[in-house]
Amino acid sequence: MAAGDLTMGMIFLSQTLTGILGNVSLLSHYLYFYLTGCKFRSTDLVIKHLTVANCLVILSRGVPQTMAALGMxxxxSDTGCKLVFYVHRVSRDVCICSTCLLSISQAITISPRNSKWAELKLKAHRYISPSTISCWMLYIILNVMVPVYMTGKMKDNNITEKVDHGYCYAMNSGKHLTLFHAAQVFFQYVFFIGLMLWSSSFMVFTLHRHRQQVQYIHGSNVSSRSSPESKATQSIFVLVSTFVSLNILSFIFHISLTVFKNPSLWLVNIYVLVAGGFPAVSPYILMSHDSRVPRLCCAYTRNSKCPT
Incomplete structure (x- = not known):
């Protein structure tokens, strides 16, 4: 085994283990909250769907890529390749959709009661569950053609134009279908990232204005560093900036793999690393800004008064 392959395998293994540990830890905390009678927040359902999608992204791409880099x-089989890539594509798209939905849900939640969002704010919790389910259903249907263009390495074939993922081949789908797929991915990224930037900007503006009002009322005794508004703003900046930067890079590499003929394996490996970055780090970002997680206690319970 070449030293480069071993190094790449260790990098994939580290990212995979880190992502699995983070997402399983976040899911276990939600299980703990449920067993101890916590009242969940309106955005917790979206986070749980996002965490499940993250796990599927890591397991369906990180694990096989690690094994391939280590020489396996x-x-x-051919069927295994089709299934693995289909699960990866669906879960990756659900991850993007869920992150956008989380950002929009947070924006509606913190909107002032006297704003034009007041009526939607009262009904928003009713639409969260149908919206998350719709994300899964939509991408299960839209990605139904993905398995058609995947084939295993054990199958004898004479494919001249293909993308070698190390353990499976992605066949060239033709010029017109390739351009259609590239356009679909482009508009998907632009749409969701645009919504996220808009909702996140709205949240930052709302929190900043609220902090100014609090400081005006209480004077200089309010610490801008330790205030809940500052922590929420920091969480928004970190999560959104991480999502946008990694997914823009992922989009660039994805389009490169789609357009280029017979791209090199190192380009595929870099794409997989970048694409797996957000699913691996997002649970740590969410846990680090959730006051319920470090203390392993319920901030809001069904049968007791909510502490501040």
């Missing part, structure tokens, strides 16, 4: 290149 023929462990998946």
């Amino acid at each position: 290149k023929h462990f998946l």
